[in-house]
Amino acid sequence: MKISTLLKWITGIAEALLAIPVAGGLFILSTGWGALMFMFVLHLITLIFSIREQRFSSGSILGLITSMVGAIPIVGWLMHSITALVLLIDGALSMRTEQKVE
Structure with a gap:
């Protein structure tokens, strides 16, 4: 499994939570928005690995945007939900293509 695929699963699960x-x-709120800053960095790392491994990076880009607007109550919930779905689907598709290559 490529690192970008693993990171997509991790970020997808974190976004779902x-x-x-x-x-x-x-x-x-209890982390003083530190969780959003952490997720921003994690999405950035995932984006870098996705680009290096020539994988789809739309989920990571969406995650970066979500981390910036995640503090807005209803918008944040909607964005976290959408981002989680995109990342988990992207992770599953990446695993599928990796299995076909091997």
């Missing part, structure tokens, strides 16, 4: 209504918002 942040998308849990109330709990995700409380977690973000």
